[in-house]
Each structure stands twice: as C-alpha cells, then as structure tokens.
Amino acid sequence: MIPTELLAHPFGQTITLTQLAATLDAAASWEAKNRLLVQLSRQLPDWPAEYKTADCKVSGCESQVWLRQDRSADGHWQVAADSDSRIVKGLLALVLTAYHHQPTNAVQTFDFEGWLQARGMQRFLTASRGNGLRAIVQTIEKQRQ
Amino acid sequence: MFDVAAFKQQFPLLGHYPELIYLDNAATTQKPRCVLDAERAYYETSNANVHRGAHRLAVAATEAYEGARDTVARFLNAASSDEIIFTRGATEALNLLANTVGMLLSPGDEIIVSTLEHHANLVPWQMLAERRQLSILPLGITASGEIDLAELATFLARPRARLLAISHASNAIGSIQDIQAICDMSRQHNCLTAVDGAQAVAHLPVDVQALGCDMYVFSGHKVYAPTGIGVAYIHNKLLQRIPPWQGGGEMIETVAFSGTRYATPPGHLEAGTPPIAQAVGLAAALTWLAQQDRAALLAHETALHQQLEDGLRAIPGVVIHGQAAHKLSLSALTFGHVHPYDVAQFLDAQQIAVRVGHHCAQPLQQALGITSSLRISLAAYNTADDVARCLAVLADTLDMLN
Ligand SMILES: Cc1ncc(COP(=O)(O)O)c(C=O)c1O
Numbered sequence: 441m442i443p444t445e446l447l448a449h450p451f452g453q454t455i456t457l458t459q460l461a462a463t464l465d466a467a468a469s470w471e472a473k474n475r476l477l478v479q480l481s482r483q484l485p486d487w488p489a490e491y492k493t494a495d496c497k498v499s500g501c502e503s504q505v506w507l508r509q510d511r512s513a514d515g516h517w518q519v520a521a522d523s524d525s526r527i528v529k530g531l532l533a534l535v536l537t538a539y540h541h542q543p544t545n546a547v548q549t550f551d552f553e554g555w556l557q558a559r560g561m562q563r564f565l566t567a568s569r570g571n572g573l574r575a576i577v578q579t580i581e582k583q584r585q
Numbered sequence: 586m587f588d589v590a591a592f593k594q595q596f597p598l599l600g601h602y603p604e605l606i607y608l609d610n611a612a613t614t615q616k617p618r619c620v621l622d623a624e625r626a627y628y629e630t631s632n633a634n635v636h637r638g639a640h641r642l643a644v645a646a647t648e649a650y651e652g653a654r655d656t657v658a659r660f661l662n663a664a665s666s667d668e669i670i671f672t673r674g675a676t677e678a679l680n681l682l683a684n685t686v687g688m689l690l691s692p693g694d695e696i697i698v699s700t701l702e703h704h705a706n707l708v709p710w711q712m713l714a715e716r717r718q719l720s721i722l723p724l725g726i727t728a729s730g731e732i733d734l735a736e737l738a739t740f741l742a743r744p745r746a747r748l749l750a751i752s753h754a755s756n757a758i759g760s761i762q763d764i765q766a767i768c769d770m771s772r773q774h775n776c777l778t779a780v781d782g783a784q785a786v787a788h789l790p791v792d793v794q795a796l797g798c799d800m801y802v803f804s805g806h807k808v809y810a811p812t813g814i815g816v817a818y819i820h821n822k823l824l825q826r827i828p829p830w831q832g833g834g835e836m837i838e839t840v841a842f843s844g845t846r847y848a849t850p851p852g853h854l855e856a857g858t859p860p861i862a863q864a865v866g867l868a869a870a871l872t873w874l875a876q877q878d879r880a881a882l883l884a885h886e887t888a889l890h891q892q893l894e895d896g897l898r899a900i901p902g903v904v905i906h907g908q909a910a911h912k913l914s915l916s917a918l919t920f921g922h923v924h925p926y927d928v929a930q931f932l933d934a935q936q937i938a939v940r941v942g943h944h945c946a947q948p949l950q951q952a953l954g955i956t957s958s959l960r961i962s963l964a965a966y967n968t969a970d971d972v973a974r975c976l977a978v979l980a981d982t983l984d985m986l987n
Contacts, residue, residue: 470934478927478986502926502941503957525924526986 452540477530611962623869653868674815678802683709753785758907759915810870814863925959
C-alpha cells in the first residue's frame with residue numbers, strides 16, 4: 441500500500457486534465473510554462489527520505505524520480521511520485537492527473553505525448569535520449585499490465 | 586585588440602539566432618563559415634574515394650585527405666604526418682588505442698586512469714582490462730580538482746604500471762592539468778601515456794613532441810570543425826609495434842584466404858572509406874585557428890571566465906566545483922537544493938544554452954558528492970554581454986526557485 445501522506449495531492453481527482461490543459465494553454469511563453477510547472481510541483485507532497493528507495497526509482501531521467509503505484513480497496517489505481525527537480529515534479533503532476541485514481545477495471549489508453557504536444561511542450565519529450573517522461577509513463581503502463 | 590564582434594560574425598549559426606547565448610561550448614563549438622565552405626567546396630570540386638581511383642578526382646580527393654593529415658600534424662607539432670590517424674572522434678580514437686596499444690599489455694599489468702576522466706577515457710580501458718586481465722588504478726584528485734601528483738608518483742613506481750590515461754583538461758570541472766610534468770613523470774617510469782586532449786585543443790597550444798606523450802587524441806567538433814572526425818596521434822615508435830583493430834578495405838596490403846598482409850602504419854589503422862569531407866573540414870578549422878591570434882583568443886576567454894566566476898560568487902547559493910589554479914573557461918555549478926535541470930530550463934526559456942547532468946564523468950561527480958551539475962562553458966565568440974545576461978537570469982531564477 442502507498443502511504444497516504446504520499447497520496448495527499450489533488451491531481452487526477454479535484455484537478456482534471458481539462459483544467460490543466462486550459463491553464464497550460466493560457467501560459468503562452470516557455471518561461472510561463474516553466475513557472476506553472478514549478479507551481480504545480482508545490483502541490484505534490486515531498487516524500488520523506490525513507491520512501492525514496494531504489495526499488496521505486498525510475499531510471500533514465502534528467503533528475504531523480506521516484507514512483508509508487510498500487511490498487512486501492514475501492515478499485516482505483518493510485519499513483520504517487522516525487523522528484524528532486526521542481527520542473528520534473530511539475531511534469532509528474534501532469535502525469536498523475538492522467539493516471540492517478542483511474543478505475544482498475546477500465547483499460548486506459550491515453551496519448552500523453554500527444555497531449556503534451558498539443559500544449560506546445562514537446563521539448564520535454566525530445567530533450568534527451570533516455571527520455572525521462574517517456575520512461576515514467578512507460579513504467580506506469582507496464583506495471584498495469 | 587581582439588574584436589569579438591568581428592570574430593563572432595564568422596559563425597553563421599550565431600547570426601541565424603541573434604538572441605541565442607550559446608554557453609555549451611565544451612559539448613561542441615559552433616563552426617566558422619570557412620569550415621562549412623571548405624566541406625562544401627570539397628564535395629563540389631574534389632569528391633571521389635581516396636587512395637584507389639585511377640582518375641584525377643581521386644587524386645584530388647586523396648590530396649585533400651592526406652593534406653588534412655599534414656595540417657593536423659602541424660597543429661600538434663607531430664614529427665611526421667604518419668603519426669596521425671583519423672577516427673570518428675575522440676571516443677573512437679580512445680577505443681582504437683585500447684584495442685591496439687592495449688594488446689601490448691599482459692595479464693596482471695596495470696593501467697592508471699584518473700578520477701576526472703570522461704567516460705570515453707575510462708570505459709574502453711575497463712573493457713580492455715576485463716578482456717586481458719589487467720587492473721585499473723583509479724588516480725585521485727586534490728580538493729581543488731587537479732591530479733594528485735604524489736599519488737601518481739606512487740602508482741608509477743609500481744612494477745606493473747604500464748599505461749597512464751589522463752586528460753589534458755577536464756570537461757566536467759575545467760581543471761587544466763600540469764600535463765608536461767605528468768608526461769615527464771610517466772616517461773621516467775617507462776609508462777606509456779595517453780592524453781585525452783578533447784577539451785584542450787580549442788583553447789590551449791599543444792606540442793606532442795615537447796610533451797613527449799605516446800598518444801594524444803581529440804575530436805574535431807570541439808575545435809570549430811565538423812562532427813564525425815577525430816584524431817589519434819601515436820608516436821612512431823609505438824605505432825610500429827601495434828596491431829590493426831578494424832579489418833576491411835584500405836588497411837590491407839594483400840588479401841588471400843591463406844593469409845592477409847596489412848598496410849604499413851598508419852594505414853593499417855584506418856579501415857574502410859574514411860570521413861574525407863570531415864577531414865577537409867577539420868583541416869580548414871585548424872588552419873583558420875592557426876591564423877587567429879590564439880593568445881588574444883585565450884586572453885578574451887580568460888577575461889570572460891573571470892567575469893563569470895566573479896559574478897557567480899556574488900549570487901547566494903551558487904557552488905562552483907573545481908578550483909584549480911589553471912582552468913578552462915568553464916564552470917560547473919550546483920545550487921543547494923535547487924536542481925541544476927530546473928535552472929537550465931529557465932535559462933533555456935531566455936535562450937541561454939548550458940548543459941546539465943553528469944557530463945560523462947560519473948566517478949568525478951561521485952568524488953564531488955553530487956549527482957548533477959550545471960556547466961557553463963565559453964568560447965572566443967562569447968561576449969561580456971552574454972556573461973552578464975547569463976548571470977542576471979541565473980540570479981533571478983534562483984531567487985524565484987528558492
Ligand atoms: C574530455 C573529453 N574526452 C572525450 C570526449 C569524447 O568526445 P567525442 O564524444 O567527440 O568522441 C569528450 C567529449 O564530450 C570530452 O570532453
């Protein structure tokens with residue numbers, strides 16, 4: 441089970457992808473989008489060190505990323521994540537909005553990359569070879585199979 | 586007086602992006618127009634394969650390619666052009682050395698590799714060590730980021746120490762080693778020395794004969810030349826003793842199923858059609874660089890770096906890694922709990938290009954106790970305005986993120 445303190449965030453429940461799309465689209469410049477990601481990161485809890493264990497570390501990222509996923513008693517996927525980078529953590533907030541609190545009996549197909557591209561944020565996908573965001577989304581989807 | 590505006594005008598990419606502040610020069614430099622023109626002119630007037638055709642274009646191509654070898658030999662002050670082997674880059678040059686010179690080593694022999702080497706000057710030696718049962722001696726660095734010469738002396742005194750792999754200057758923290766002293770020490774112990782000059786060549790004069798090193802490598806793309814071309818200098822005495830590594834065309838004398846004879850050195854180390862146009866581009870870059878007042882370029886870079894580090898020291902929360910007495914115009918930074926990646930994203934939003942990560946020097950980052958740093962690296966086309974703007978955006982960004 442994921443400790444509840446790591447799940448104390450609004451993404452995927454009170455904050456929806458539609459809302460986030462609107463806010464991101466309103467942030468016209470790269471600078472504004474960066475600032476928004478930093479703001480979003482502040483709404484995700486910082487994990488206490490004891491939860492940042494090697495088994496939940498996602499490799500291939502620009503920064504350190506930790507991710508835990510589990511099924512809740514009421515049949516939902518629960519996802520918690522943290523990073524030592526504010527911007528990556530802001531991106532994690534976007535990922536959680538798409539993947540956290542989804543019913544476990546529904547097959548989820550979501551084109552996260554397409555969604556980011558539509559926001560003009562493809563630079564976060566192409567920035568490096570062992571791309572972080574891709575690795576994170578793949579980790580989530582693989583664990584659900 | 587060095588005219589930076591006129592110098593900068595020679596770089597088409599910088600003209601294409603007038604707002605860009607390119608501070609990632611240790612990764613690769615931009616190319617002056619004359620280098621691009623030389624590659625294009627080669628394709629437009631001399632393109633053919635080298636060393637084989639019985640026609641005038643093939644002769645022109647061979648002359649261009651072999652002429653480039655002469656230019657590199659002059660640039661490094663090698664005793665002969667035959668000591669210059671073209672490769673894809675510094676990485677391939679180091680792999681060549683490990684796979685050829687490395688074959689002269691016997692099980693139990695030791696290779697000294699410094700802690701601040703780029704992975705390109707560590708991993709090929711590790712792979713060799715595994716194959717040939719050699720051991721690697723990790724050579725430490727001092728608190729300021731220089732090679733620990735006392736430890737080097739003890740390592741060199743070991744009876745099985747055969748080869749020293751060392752960089753002229755560090756890509757990760759900028760320290761310029763006392764490479765002359767290091768080469769002298771190594772030679773006194775009959776230890777072979779392979780110098781990784783990837784970061785040095787664009788900034789510092791190199792004279793392989795004066796250094797007395799056995800091997801020296803660099804990449805074209807870090808010295809204003811195209812990608813896809815690099816150089817391994819191998820001293821003739823060593824060159825005559827080493828086996829080939831890649832097989833194919835060009836590197837042979839005669840081929841038969843009963844046995845193949847290899848070309849004479851250095852031909853035996855260049856298998857297949859070489860990067861001809863890239864070699865021509867490299868020669869153009871080195872010729873162009875030799876025509877510049879290199880002392881003035883270096884003085885300009887050093888002044889900018891002084892301005893940069895003075896400014897950095899005035900921004901709260903900035904830690905500069907590497908305090909060597911002699912440094913390249915490069916600074917590696919961390920910012921307490923603010924992640925270098927975040928800072929780089931905000932710099933990028935203002936069109937300031939820097940690098941973040943481990944800079945292909947993980948053992949060094951481990952020694953420094955950091956996982957990632959932000960590197961600002963200068964070249965001669967950078968201006969005082971570039972540095973001032975970078976400092977201002979950096980200060981604002983840290984303010985916001987804190
Ligand atoms: C010190 C050093 N050695 C080797 C290399 C490898 O060069 P290349 O990737 O061009 O082969 C680099 C470049 O990153 C370097 O900085």
